[in-house]
Amino acid sequence: GVAKFAHQVNVELLLDLFANLRIxxxxxxxxxxxxxxxxxxxxxxxxxxxxxxxxxDTKDVHTRLFRLLVDRELLLQPPLLATALDCVEHLCRKNRTALLAPRAASITQRLLSLACTSPPAQAIALLCSASRLLVAVPKLATMLEPPEGGMPMHHKAGCYGVGALWEEDADIDSPAAIGSTSWQLQALRQHYHPTVTELAA
Incomplete structure (x- = not known):
């Protein structure tokens, strides 16, 4: 209900409401x-x-979203996935200046890792959301470049688990994120669903 009527809340009440929800x-x-x-x-x-x-400072809010993105059971429920991806869309649309490139990179990597282990419909939605972040934060283009020296950075276990790339409690602002390669896209290009393959290409 708060999210639905947030645009009608005046600034004075907004500060109190934000503080209490944050607590x-x-x-x-x-x-x-x-x-x-x-x-x-x-x-x-x-x-x-x-x-x-x-x-x-919304780092704690972004961090909680980042950690929630490892919960496959939660995000495989279509209404909850839609809510999570609306949060990501909000970052792209309205909070771009506050979204640091490493933070955006961490969220993008987590979306792509989740897409690797999701059914086609969810994978398509996750890929579209990751694409929005890549457009919103141009510095993320480096993640699409092939790695130097062969193996992609942080590639541990292929697309066999959301936690294979980032631990749940990983630092969302780690500079390693922006220096990593989106190796998940290579795996998703081999997906059996043609739309997933097309979006990952």
């Missing part, structure tokens, strides 16, 4: 992953409209 999000064990995802969505929605004028 709730950062309180360990207070929210299930599903509720945490909705909380992240609400917080990002609050930063649109009137909220764009607020100078707020």
């Amino acid at each position: 709730l999000l950062n309180t360990e064990g207070a929210l299930s992953n599903q509720s945490a995802l909705h909380c992240v969505h609400a917080l990002l929605q609050l930063l649109s409209g009137h909220g764009q004028a607020l100078a707020v």
Whole structure:
């Protein structure tokens, strides 16, 4: 409900609401992953409209979204996947200046890793979302370049697990992210579904 009506909240109330939702999000064990995802969505929605004028450090919000993207069971539910990808779209559309290139790279890599182990419909949605990030943050173009010396950086176990590339508690702002290669795209180009193959090409 908060996300739906965020555009109608005045600035004074917005500050209080944002602060309380942030406390709730950062309180360990207070929210299930599903509720945490909705909380992240609400917080990002609050930063649109009137909220764009607020100078707020959103690293904790982005980090929680980043960690939620390893929950395959959560994100294989279409309504929850749509919510998660709307959060990513919000970053592309409304919060571009606050989204550091390494942070965007980390989220992109996690989306691509999840696409490797998802059914075709979800993989297509994840690839489209990753593509939006690549367009929104031009510095990510380096991730599409072939690696020097053969093996892609951080390539551990192919496309056999979302955690193969990044651990759940990895630093979202790690400079290693922007220096990595999106090796998942090579695997996705061999996908049996033609649309997945086309999007990964």
